[in-house]
Amino acid sequence: MRKYLFALLxxxxxxxxxxxxxxxxxxxxxxKVKADTLNGYQEGPAISSIGTGSFxxxxxxxxxxxxxxLSYQDLEGGSPTQAHIHIGKRAENGGVSVFLCAGDKPxxxxxxxxxxxxIPANIVGxxxxxxxxxxxxxxxxxLRTGNTYVNVHNARWPGGEIRAQVNDFNQRETG
Numbered sequence: 001m002r003k004y005l006f007a008l009l010x011x012x013x014x015x016x017x018x019x020x021x022x023x024x025x026x027x028x029x030x031x032k033v034k035a036d037t038l039n040g041y042q043e044g045p046a047i048s049s050i051g052t053g054s055f056x057x058x059x060x061x062x063x064x065x066x067x068x069x070l071s072y073q074d075l076e077g078g079s080p081t082q083a084h085i086h087i088g089k090r091a092e093n094g095g096v097s098v099f100l101c102a103g104d105k106p107x108x109x110x111x112x113x114x115x116x117x118x119i120p121a122n123i124v125g126x127x128x129x130x131x132x133x134x135x136x137x138x139x140x141x142x143l144r145t146g147n148t149y150v151n152v153h154n155a156r157w158p159g160g161e162i163r164a165q166v167n168d169f170n171q172r173e174t175g
Contacts, residue, residue, distance in 0.1 A: 031058070031061075031144060032056065032057065032058050032059070033056070033057050033059065033143050033144065033166050033167065034054070034055060034056040034057070034167065035054065035055040035056075035150045035164035035165060035166045036054055036164065037052065037053075037054065037164055038052060038053035038054060038055065038072060038152065038162040038164040039051065039052055039053075039162050039163075039164070040161055040162055040163075042090075042091075042149075042162075042163040042164055042165070043151075043157070043159065043160050043161070043162070043163050044092065044093045044159075044163075047157060047160075047161060049075070049076045049077070049161050049162065050074045050076060051072065051073070051074045051075040051076055051077075051161050051162045052072065052073060052074060052162065053070065053071055053072030053073070053150075053162050054070075054164075055069070055070045055071075055150040055164065055166065056068070056069055057118075057143070057166075059140055059143065059144075061136075061140060064119060064120055064136045065118065065119055066117065066139075066140075066143075067115075067116075067118075068100060068115065068116055068117075068118065069113060069114070069115045070083055070100050070101070070113065070114045070115075070150065071112065071114075072111060072112075072152050072162060073111045073112070074111070075110075075111065075152070075154060075161055075162070076156065077154035077155060077156030077157045077161045078110075078154045078156060079108065079109075079110040080101065080102070080108035080109075080110075080152050080161075081102060081108065081153050081154055081155060081158070082099060082101065082102035082103060082108060082153050083099070083100040083101045083102070083108055083114065083150065083151065084096045084097070084098065084099055084100060084103075084150070084151055084153075085098045085100065085139070085143075085148050085149070085150055085166070086148060086149050086151055087129045087131055087142050087147060087148055088147065088148070088149055089146075089147055090146075090149075090165045093159075094126065094129060094149075095125060095128060095129055095131075096124060096125070096126060097123060097124065097125060097126060097139055097148065098118050098122050098123050098124060098139065099122065099124075100114055100116065100150070101114045101116075103124075104122055118139075119136075120134045120135070120136040121134060123136060123138075143166055146165060146166065146167050148165075148166045149163055149164060149165045150163065150164055150166060151163045
């Protein structure tokens with residue numbers, strides 16, 4: 001009888017360990033990043049604009065997708081011509097890595113929310129900064145290390161009217 005109880009206890013312990021491991025790895029390969037406060041003062045050079053916005057994204061490395069939501073309003077320079085994720089540190093301009101609206105994505109609305117999914121084929125570079133077209137891992141690394149920013153461009157400010165650095169979801173953005 002003791003052998004039976006011991007064997008049952010071992011089986012229950014092993015099952016519990018497997019269940020805990022399954023829950024622990026269920027979110028592996030996923031991460032969230034965000035840019036809380038897109039505004040003109042984060043542009044390079046800074047722009048005085050009442051326009052604001054926000055950006056958040058979920059990265060799924062296993063599926064090689066980034067699901068995003070970009071919201072913006074009160075742009076003074078008119079309807080956006082395009083919005084991107086750029087490779088660049090805070091207060092530095094960098095090249096376009098992927099379009100969020102326009103380009104290979106639907107046109108940007110005058111204001112509101114843009115949602116979509118980024119796949120490796122959407123990544124255009126910038127090769128001069130070490131991100132080859134289609135390089136999902138390079139874009140993800142840049143997003144997670146705070147070396148990307150979201151920028152919304154329009155006719156009045158073709159270099160961008162509002163911008164914010166992308167950070168890990170658990171970090172608070174300043175600026």
